Amino acid sequence: MKMLSSRQKNILAKLLESNQFVTIEFLAKWQDVSARTVRYDMDKIDEAIQPFGAAIHRMPGKGVLLRVSDTKRPLLFELAERTTDASDKDSQLLMMGLYMTLKSSFTIQELADVFFLSRSSIQKYMPEVEEWLDSFDLQVVKEAWKGLQVIGTERSIRYALYQMLGEKQTDLERVEQWLAIKGADKELVQSWLRSIQEVRGVQYSETSLAIFCLFLSWWQQQLKTEHYVFVPKDDRHKSRFRLGAIETAIEERTKDSRTRLHESAFLDDLFDQAKVVSYSREAASSDHYEREIAFCRQLLAQVSSVLQTDLESDEKLLHDLTHHVKAAFKRMAQGIEIDNPYTEEIKVRYRAIYEMVFQMTNDMGYRLIAAETAYITMHISAAFERSRNRTFLPTVIVVCSSGLAASSILTTKLEQIEPGFHLISVVNTADLERVLEESEPDFVLTTQELPSSLAPAAKRFRVSPILSDDDKRLIQHEAHKIINRKQLARFNELYEKATLIEPTLFDEKVHRASTSDWREAITLAASPLLEAGYIGRRYIQEMIMSVERNGTYMVFLPRMAFVHAGPENVHKEGISMTVLEQEIDFGDLNPERVDIVIVLAMQEAHNQDFLQLFHYLEDHSSREQLLAKWSGRKDATS
Structure with a gap:
């Protein structure tokens, strides 16, 4: 669906409100733009509403009239009212x-x-x-x-x-x-890019190739008009460059060896920092990057100690990470920021490893932006899952009274589900209470309905012995969530800089609210920050969409949901805590019982505040002390 600008949505809303022709001149004056601009807007609106079977009727001398059926009109109102992308x-x-x-x-x-x-x-x-x-x-x-x-x-x-x-x-x-790139020029540039990929042993991402195609087409024009680059000596540290056929192009388009050196150095740096989707092992080790390798080894040693697994011996991880880091360091030196479309999802699903990477690299003296941190997290998370480390796996009790065949197929199916489980025992209903007293499982799987008196504290899921796709999805989500929580708790335990100082980014008061709907709970919890100008309205919708998309990974502590979204709609950093009058089911997939919703309106520069907040609230006494303090205040709101 075509996106409409704020002005175009305003115009669409005006047309929906009117049942007669509206002149272009009126709309132009109303929006303080030219009539020509409104005509352009009409083309865009017409294109956007076509899928709804609607159209804009234009009549010279009278203006424009929106034609849409009564059944489709509400859909267009929804389109016009939809929050414009930030x-x-x-x-x-x-x-x-x-x-x-x-x-x-x-x-x-x-x-x-x-x-x-x-x-x-x-x-x-x-x-x-x-x-x-x-x-x-x-x-x-x-x-x-x-x-x-x-x-x-x-x-x-x-x-x-x-x-x-x-x-x-x-x-x-x-x-x-x-x-206005001509076909022949585009083909030439594309041949250069194929040559560069072959020489470097890499395959660039489609986006990188599209960017390079445009940049090199423009670059050619710069050389034709003798606009040459100068690269400082400190940035010309290579004795040779890997530019493939572009080296010939530089020789043909420049006058002297000095100019060729600077042009080659500049382009080589650009190709070093671009995103790749694959590379040959030879490409990863063809140059010596002592600083990058030392960085990766130090980071992997620290993460390994927390995760209790040997990531340092994973050669694929070391090569992948070194390849990424050498490009990241280039970008950092030149002030170029990379986009990572998975950043917010990584922050939710792999929060523990994300926090480790952020804190450890920061302590090493590298201030990485969130996108770079998320990419490194993806490399490390993939390696951790490859290691099949069982330290943080959830513990499970299986309850099955229908026979050996059912329990056998269920446990076999369970073994095939990633990331895995520690199976404590397979028991019948009569023995469950005894086994629960001897162990504290992370959750219970049962093939039949259990009395409410059994396993009241442990989370339980009723599943089919053959595990349907929905069953697998649900317990896999629970397993990943438990691993994330255990990893975060261990890192928090070892993180020496965290303190039990009361967080300072709360707004003036802890708020109270009453609702049974988790979406409304997020909206109510975010309202104080919205009203105070900390966030834009779009931020609330993005938080709700994050829970819909990722499930309830953000419930890192019992009964407490930490919700946030990307920094684009954060105007000022802040944290708001809302206490619900009663516990609610939070989320649709694998809901969690929650009675506290914490909204984090944070830009990446304040990432460390999350761990400080988690450390403070993980301590039961400090958490209760905080709630008691705010509950007793006269200005506490409800």
Whole structure:
């Protein structure tokens, strides 16, 4: 479905409210844009509503009228009211900055034409675009008879362009149109990229290849106009470069050996830091990266000690991690941030290992952004699962009274489910109470209904002996969740910097609420932060979607749900705690009983606060002391 901007949604809502023609001039004045911009918006709206069987009828002299059936009208209202993606404005600013960087000179009118905005709107956006470009050491200047121009060193311009092309909001197809790349030129660049991948023994991601295709097409034009790069001596540490057929292209397009050296050094660095999907073993060991290897070995040694497994001897992990880290260090040195679409999911599903990576690398003197931390977490988590370490596996009791055949097939099926389990015992109903007294299982699997008096404290699941797909999914989710909790608890136990100091990021009070619906519980818990301006409204929906997508991994402590989303809709860091009047079933898949919801509105720079908060609330006495303190306050709200 086509995404609509905030303005286009406003226009759609206005058309839905009207049962007669509305003039373009009225809509333009209402939205403070040009009539031309509104006509462009109409094209986008028309395209978005076609799947609903709706259309915009245009009549010269009268205006526009929305035609939609009564049955589909509510769907269009939902489309118009749907919260606009937080990146809507940022994407517009990004694309404007990209266009301005690509062009040698431009005018306000040209920008207005390209982005279908009025001149006044462009001028309103310009300060923010200039601030964005300033982060790359670029400036917008006005030149007589030429209009506006983006100036800076050639190196700064190239890094700015490369990073902007890599932003997730960038419309690469639109950039290709701006560059007007000819078919032959595109084929040439694609042949260069195949050559580079062959020489380096790597396969770049599709996104990386698309970015390089655009960048190299633009780069050719820079060389034609003799815009060459200068790379400082400290950054020219290689004696040879792996650029394949591009080396020939550089020789043909440059004048002297010094220029060729700088151009080669710059491009080689870019290809070093790009995302790859595979590489040959020779490619991983062809160069010596002492710092990167030392970093990986130190990190793996520390993680191994916490997870009680030997990750250091996993050669695949060491090669994979070194290959990623050498690119990450390049990006860090050049201020280039990579996007990781799995960051928030990793924070939820593998929180323990994510926290280890963040804290340990930070203690080693490396301040990694969340995306880089998440990628390293993915490598380590994969290796840990390959190791088949049984230290943190959940303990299980199987209750089966229907016979040996049923218990046999159930335990056999259970052994085939990853990540695995410690099976304490297979018992009948009569022996369950005795076995529970002798052991404390993480959960109980039963093939029949159990009396409520049995296993009241242990979580229990009723399953079919042959384990349906739903059964497998449910107990696998529970197993991963328990492993995550045990790992987090162990790291918290060993983490020397954590203290029992009361967290300082709570808003003024601990709140109380009453609801039986977990989605409403998140909304109520987030309301204080929303009202105080800590978060945008979209943040609440993203937290709910995270629970729907990932299940209840975020219930790290009994009865307490730690919910959060990405930092895009966080305006200010804060934490809000809401105590529910009664326990509720939290989540749809494998729900947890919860009576405290903690909303974390945190940007990655404050990641460490999560572990401090977990450490404080894990201690039963400090948790009860905190709740008693806030419950006794006169300004506690309900």
